[in-house]
Amino acid sequence: MAGLEILVGTYEEFIVCYRAEPLRTDPEKLYLKESFAAHLHTSSVRSVASHGRYVATGGADDRICLLDMREGTKVTEFLHHDGTINALVFSDDGSHLFSGSNDGSMTAINMSKLAVDKTWKSAHKTAVQSISIHPHGKMALSLGSDMTLKTWDLITGRALFTTALNKNSKYGRVLADVQWSPDGEHFALLGNRVVDIISIETTRSVRLLEYDSKPTAMCWLSAEEIAVGLENGALVMANIHEEEQQEKLQIYDSRLKAISCLGNYIATASSAGDVSLWHLDGVDFIQICTQQIGCRPICLALINTGKPLRQDSVQESAESTLNTAASKNKAQMPARSIASKVVKEMAYVSVETEDPVQIASANRLKDRSLNKRKRAASKKDIKPSDRRVKSSGFIEEPADDVIEPSKADNLVEAKKKKKLKT
Numbered sequence: 001m002a003g004l005e006i007l008v009g010t011y012e013e014f015i016v017c018y019r020a021e022p023l024r025t026d027p028e029k030l031y032l033k034e035s036f037a038a039h040l041h042t043s044s045v046r047s048v049a050s051h052g053r054y055v056a057t058g059g060a061d062d063r064i065c066l067l068d069m070r071e072g073t074k075v076t077e078f079l080h081h082d083g084t085i086n087a088l089v090f091s092d093d094g095s096h097l098f099s100g101s102n103d104g105s106m107t108a109i110n111m112s113k114l115a116v117d118k119t120w121k122s123a124h125k126t127a128v129q130s131i132s133i134h135p136h137g138k139m140a141l142s143l144g145s146d147m148t149l150k151t152w153d154l155i156t157g158r159a160l161f162t163t164a165l166n167k168n169s170k171y172g173r174v175l176a177d178v179q180w181s182p183d184g185e186h187f188a189l190l191g192n193r194v195v196d197i198i199s200i201e202t203t204r205s206v207r208l209l210e211y212d213s214k215p216t217a218m219c220w221l222s223a224e225e226i227a228v229g230l231e232n233g234a235l236v237m238a239n240i241h242e243e244e245q246q247e248k249l250q251i252y253d254s255r256l257k258a259i260s261c262l263g264n265y266i267a268t269a270s271s272a273g274d275v276s277l278w279h280l281d282g283v284d285f286i287q288i289c290t291q292q293i294g295c296r297p298i299c300l301a302l303i304n305t306g307k308p309l310r311q312d313s314v315q316e317s318a319e320s321t322l323n324t325a326a327s328k329n330k331a332q333m334p335a336r337s338i339a340s341k342v343v344k345e346m347a348y349v350s351v352e353t354e355d356p357v358q359i360a361s362a363n364r365l366k367d368r369s370l371n372k373r374k375r376a377a378s379k380k381d382i383k384p385s386d387r388r389v390k391s392s393g394f395i396e397e398p399a400d401d402v403i404e405p406s407k408a409d410n411l412v413e414a415k416k417k418k419k420l421k422t
Contacts, residue, residue: 003305005035005069006260006267006275007055009045010295014038015057018291020277032275032291040065040074049097050301051090054111056097058085064099066114069305076114080107087131087142098140100128106142108154118157124148130177135184143178147171149189170194170208176216183223186240190218195228197240207240219259219266221280229256233270237285249285251276260302269297277302 004020018032041059049056053070064078064085083102090097096117097109106123107116124144132141133154140152147166150159165171172192180187186206189196195209195218213232220226221237228236233252252270260267265288266278275297276290 004262004265004277005303005305006032006277007048007050007301007303008258008269008275008293008295008297009048009057009059009299010293010297011044012295013041013043013045013059014295015040015045015048016293016295018275018293020289029289030277031289032277038074040077044298046298047085047088048299048301049088049090050303051094053305054090054094055301055303056088056090056099058088058099060084062101064088064097064109066097069303078109078116080116080119081105083127086127086129089131089133091133091137092135093137095137098131098133100131100142102127104128104144106131120157123150129175130179132178132180132187134180135182141178141180141187143175143189147173147175149175149178165189170196177218179218179220181220181223181226181240185223188218188220188226190215190228195226197226207238207243209236209238209246211236216255216257217259219261221261221266227259227261227266229259229268231255235259235268247285251287257297258300260300262302262304265302267300267302269300271296273297275300 006018008016008018010016014037016037017035019035020030021033023029023031040057041061041063043060045057045059047058053068054075055067055069057065057067059065062079062081062083062085064081066075066077067073068075078099081099081101081103083104085099085101087100088097090111095111097111098106099109100106100123104122104124104126106120106128108118109115110117123142125146125148127145128142129145130143134140138154139160140154142150142152144150147164149163149165151161151163152158153160165175166173170191171189171194174192175189177190178187185200187198187200189198193211193214195211195215197206197209198204199206209226209228211228211230213230213234215228216231217229218226224239224241226238226240228238230236233250233254233256235249235251235256236246237249238246251268252272252274254270254272254274256268257271258269264280266280267276268278269275273293273295274290275293277288279286279288
């Protein structure tokens with residue numbers, strides 16, 4: 001359990017990291033302590049991937065950020081995509097980071113060089129929704145928003161097969177995710193009301209898991225077990241080889257948004273902002289701790305940084321339980337106000353807080369306000385007596401041919417004198 005952390009990407013453009021820490025009153029019990037929060041993106045964070053010490057985040061700002069969790073630094077960022085980063089995944093050996101975007105392209109980033117090794121500009125005709133790397137590292141699956149599934153040979157860099165799934169009615173014309181099983185013998189497709197388990201040997205469906213509510217996220221627990229999160233807040237676990245009834249647990253009242261698994265530990269997040277850590281011990285599914293983060297999660301990753309738990313930073317159990325008044329007040333606060341409370345000196349991850357896009361936007365606002373003040377000052381220079389009011393009620397500038405009253409009187413008297421002389 002040492003070093004177990006949950007990294008959450010949110011709609012509020014932040015990534016927030018929570019660390020499992022023991023209670024001072026009862027060291028055997030844990031709570032989620034916020035390690036850091038960082039504003040790395042200028043739009044919502046759509047994807048998160050982790051391997052060893054590295055974490056990659058992708059956003060709707062076309063940006064990929066790479067963090068070193070052990071050193072506590074932002075390593076670099078990549079801007080080679082021209083669309084939202086929907087998919088991020090590390091190869092099993094951590095040598096490459098694969099990314100997929102709304103621009104239809106897919107790339108392989110070399111982690112030793114921190115440079116793009118390979119770009120598939122037209123991996124799909126539409127957005128790349130999901131990428132999954134085979135555990136042996138020589139093959140990959142990619143899923144497009146046009147419901148095409150592609151099998152890639154990562155040795156040659158070529159597409160081996162392209163399968164059109166849009167005519168298959170069982171998926172409900174929607175496919176959101178594809179994932180290899182840990183042993184690479186199967187892969188799962190997440191559809192509108194189903195999760196389809198496909199055998200790589202027979203290329204046919206082994207089991208079709210059907211649901212009354214829309215599945216929103218899935219994660220392999222083992223080579224034979226899979227966990228699926230539903231829109232109604234339930235978590236369903238099933239064995240792909242057994243036709244027995246699926247185990248359904250109602251863990252949230254709102255949509256189960258994301259799932260991540262690491263060994264026997266599972267992290268989940270709801271659309272209402274609840275982040276939880278669970279332990280799967282045989283037939284027992286135990287909730288270790290949960291926290292209301294006050295933001296809207298999109299994605300998460302369960303990681304192990306290898307750092308020991310810090311006893312000096314442990315809080316009292318009364319301060320960390322979900323039923324305290326503090327946590328209730330935090331849940332009622334607006335998400336933006338909570339997310340904006342980011343400490344610049346974070347626990348152990350330091351990133352730049354100023355963003356060039358935000359600076360440019362602020363400068364534009366300053367220029368607009370300055371122009372308004374100038375226009376207002378120029379209007380004040382015109383006296384009210386110099387203005388004329390039209391019938392429409394709008395004020396216009398004084399005309400050049402307006403004759404002052406004193407000059408008009410002089411002209412009238414001059415005309416009268418001419419008439420008397422005649």
